[in-house]
Amino acid sequence: MKSAKIARAVMLVLLFGSLAACGGGSSHDNGPAPDPDPQPQPEPQPDPDPQPDPDPDPNPDDDNSGADPSLECAGTQVTVDDTALYGRKVAGADILIGPFSVSLPFVKKIRDGGRFGAVTLGADNRYVYTFDAAGLTDEFSETADDITYYDRECVLHSRKVLLYSDPLAPEMWHLRSTGTETAYSDSGIVSSRGTDLNVRRAWASGFSGRGITVAVIDEDVDDNHRDLKDNLSEKGTLRRSSNSTSGHGTAVSSLIAAVAGNQEGVRGVAYNAKLRGFVGYINPLSNLQDAYTEIARDEDIRVVNNSWGLGEPTFQSSPVRRQLLDDLAESGVVFVKASSNYFANNHGVSICASRGISCHLPMNEEEDIHPASIITGAVASDGSHASYSDEGSNLLLTAPGGDYSSHNSLSVITADMSGCYLGAARSAETSSFLNGSYQRDGEYLNASCDYRNEFTGTSAATPLVSGAAAVLLSRDPSLTVWQVRYALAGTARKPSDRPEVTARYQGIYVYQGWVDNSAGFSFSNRYGFGLADTSAAADKVADCKNDPHCRVRAQEPVEFIANEDPVCEDISGGVMLSSGYRCVFRNFRANSYDSSKTYDIENITVNIGATGFKSSVDSSVSVAEFCDGASFEFQTGSLNNKKALAEVQIDVESPSGTRNIMKPLYATYFGSKDGTPLRLLSNAFMGEDFRPSDSVAVYLYSTCPLMNPMAGGSVTVRAFEK
Numbered sequence: 001m002k003s004a005k006i007a008r009a010v011m012l013v014l015l016f017g018s019l020a021a022c023g024g025g026s027s028h029d030n031g032p033a034p035d036p037d038p039q040p041q042p043e044p045q046p047d048p049d050p051q052p053d054p055d056p057d058p059n060p061d062d063d064n065s066g067a068d069p070s071l072e073c074a075g076t077q078v079t080v081d082d083t084a085l086y087g088r089k090v091a092g093a094d095i096l097i098g099p100f101s102v103s104l105p106f107v108k109k110i111r112d113g114g115r116f117g118a119v120t121l122g123a124d125n126r127y128v129y130t131f132d133a134a135g136l137t138d139e140f141s142e143t144a145d146d147i148t149y150y151d152r153e154c155v156l157h158s159r160k161v162l163l164y165s166d167p168l169a170p171e172m173w174h175l176r177s178t179g180t181e182t183a184y185s186d187s188g189i190v191s192s193r194g195t196d197l198n199v200r201r202a203w204a205s206g207f208s209g210r211g212i213t214v215a216v217i218d219e220d221v222d223d224n225h226r227d228l229k230d231n232l233s234e235k236g237t238l239r240r241s242s243n244s245t246s247g248h249g250t251a252v253s254s255l256i257a258a259v260a261g262n263q264e265g266v267r268g269v270a271y272n273a274k275l276r277g278f279v280g281y282i283n284p285l286s287n288l289q290d291a292y293t294e295i296a297r298d299e300d301i302r303v304v305n306n307s308w309g310l311g312e313p314t315f316q317s318s319p320v321r322r323q324l325l326d327d328l329a330e331s332g333v334v335f336v337k338a339s340s341n342y343f344a345n346n347h348g349v350s351i352c353a354s355r356g357i358s359c360h361l362p363m364n365e366e367e368d369i370h371p372a373s374i375i376t377g378a379v380a381s382d383g384s385h386a387s388y389s390d391e392g393s394n395l396l397l398t399a400p401g402g403d404y405s406s407h408n409s410l411s412v413i414t415a416d417m418s419g420c421y422l423g424a425a426r427s428a429e430t431s432s433f434l435n436g437s438y439q440r441d442g443e444y445l446n447a448s449c450d451y452r453n454e455f456t457g458t459s460a461a462t463p464l465v466s467g468a469a470a471v472l473l474s475r476d477p478s479l480t481v482w483q484v485r486y487a488l489a490g491t492a493r494k495p496s497d498r499p500e501v502t503a504r505y506q507g508i509y510v511y512q513g514w515v516d517n518s519a520g521f522s523f524s525n526r527y528g529f530g531l532a533d534t535s536a537a538a539d540k541v542a543d544c545k546n547d548p549h550c551r552v553r554a555q556e557p558v559e560f561i562a563n564e565d566p567v568c569e570d571i572s573g574g575v576m577l578s579s580g581y582r583c584v585f586r587n588f589r590a591n592s593y594d595s596s597k598t599y600d601i602e603n604i605t606v607n608i609g610a611t612g613f614k615s616s617v618d619s620s621v622s623v624a625e626f627c628d629g630a631s632f633e634f635q636t637g638s639l640n641n642k643k644a645l646a647e648v649q650i651d652v653e654s655p656s657g658t659r660n661i662m663k664p665l666y667a668t669y670f671g672s673k674d675g676t677p678l679r680l681l682s683n684a685f686m687g688e689d690f691r692p693s694d695s696v697a698v699y700l701y702s703t704c705p706l707m708n709p710m711a712g713g714s715v716t717v718r719a720f721e722k
């Protein structure tokens, strides 16, 4: 990045040499330096009646300036406008502080002696409290509980004052969940402690995305948003055939890199990163190749956020996009994509809901099954699996995405298209936060409808992981995409301590819950390796040399392909389904490898042959009819024909014996539009050992009699030389 953004020095004028009107009227007549681009302010809000300090707590024992209070009080009084401390006006804003002409006791009393910046004596006897971004990095807010001052009667007080650098940040439970956040929910729901990205320690170490540009492929980006514009790439948003004003891309962008410490709204995970929007490149998907080409050309871009996915369970291969994705990975561009929100979409297969499993398989685009993609699921604010979040063996991890209040969860608060006419926050909405009428302590918190508090989905979880990736890359720009994947996955946490859930049907697992692999990592198709922990991942990156898994991922993985047809045995005797096979793939080969070496697995892809299965989800057709007659050819039918690969389950077993369900029974798959074989990817084996002489087993189960099920199939193992 050529022109690193200058550390933002956000000025907070909070002390004024004033005449200290004893009546305690308006706290100031001379506000903070005017915003160069003023936003419409809330309707003139009557400054709330000054409230008496609710907790005057006269405490003469407090260590103050050491000066004689009575002497100081005799001098000019100074007004502290603690509206600025909050970053917003609050009731009871007037505090009188006796003169600071001596030793600035005030700054000493803000924790750690000015950790957030410095107080200086400015012109006109004004004291200027300056936040610089570096000093702000570790907290949204801090209770500076030792701020002391004298009242008009020269009585010494101490008062707790919160320092909020982004007024809505305390509601950003996805970044810090203390168990008390509300996100302005009217339902009384709070987040659960620790269901967050755990990013503050990384910030405190100085890593917040500086020097990294994140591409956002989405529907819109509000280039003029007051909380985004300073973090937009100078290269500009690229737009193609999209006039969407839904606000989706603005919300996503804000979660990645909304500006921090600017006294506006929210902040992003990587609030010092830059954003570059690619608007209108998703539909049709073929547009993506132009976006990828430009992303490859823009050498500042190191992360690509993809909060999109198609609900149609079909596959259409794209060798062009596949190649471009390969190139991006090799050049160090981290690709983060949503697992999608179709968990509850049964595609007509009623058995799924009744068994608490999903009938949707989130492996429909090249991006979903690319080995370098970081596929992200979502957790609700209580740490549970979000009701919509797709499960799949291709997930790498999860992040907070919220859920609906009917699922006892908060949504995520983020930016919206500016103004009360566009986006999700509009005058026309009934929710008071969205329509701008919400007040707290007499303050309109969203008067300009520039923020929304109901953003939910893997669309919300994904940008949080993109932000986390940018944080890691700002820690060490030399990281490979494989190291970023590993650092995030290897440090992810189980998001809740709920009892492990599994589901069985007809003698087989259709959902396994958490499974420990032989490298010691726990994986679940619903959570990947768990909830992303940004600070732990940043620590991992810092210590990469001392972690063998991290160290070997400085290179590109070797792609091993089984070099002979599988040997399949009938195992249907062990299950209650019509058929069961175990097909073993051996004799792995790669372009260049050492047969005597041991490798560290990244992931495994199973390519199902073009023949093998037929099924249907048409409820008017019985199972016997599906299964009747058949060589079970792989269907290439349309959705309307309701032909689908539903009645087959496919598991893969690593050389270490770890099993993972790649295609659950009943997960619907309508075939591929272009007749290409189904490809399934599993991340469950990350870090396990692999030798070219090892074997990988694929299990197939079906309610229909399968015939020669893996004909033409193959297995690919990607692994790093140890």
Ligand SMILES: [Ca+2]
Pocket: 165, 166, 227, 258, 259, 260, 261, 262, 263, 264, 265, 266, 267
């Ligand atoms: Ca902000």
Ligand SMILES: [Ca+2]
Pocket: 416, 417, 418, 419, 420, 421, 422, 423, 424, 425, 426, 448, 449, 450, 451
């Ligand atoms: Ca709006």
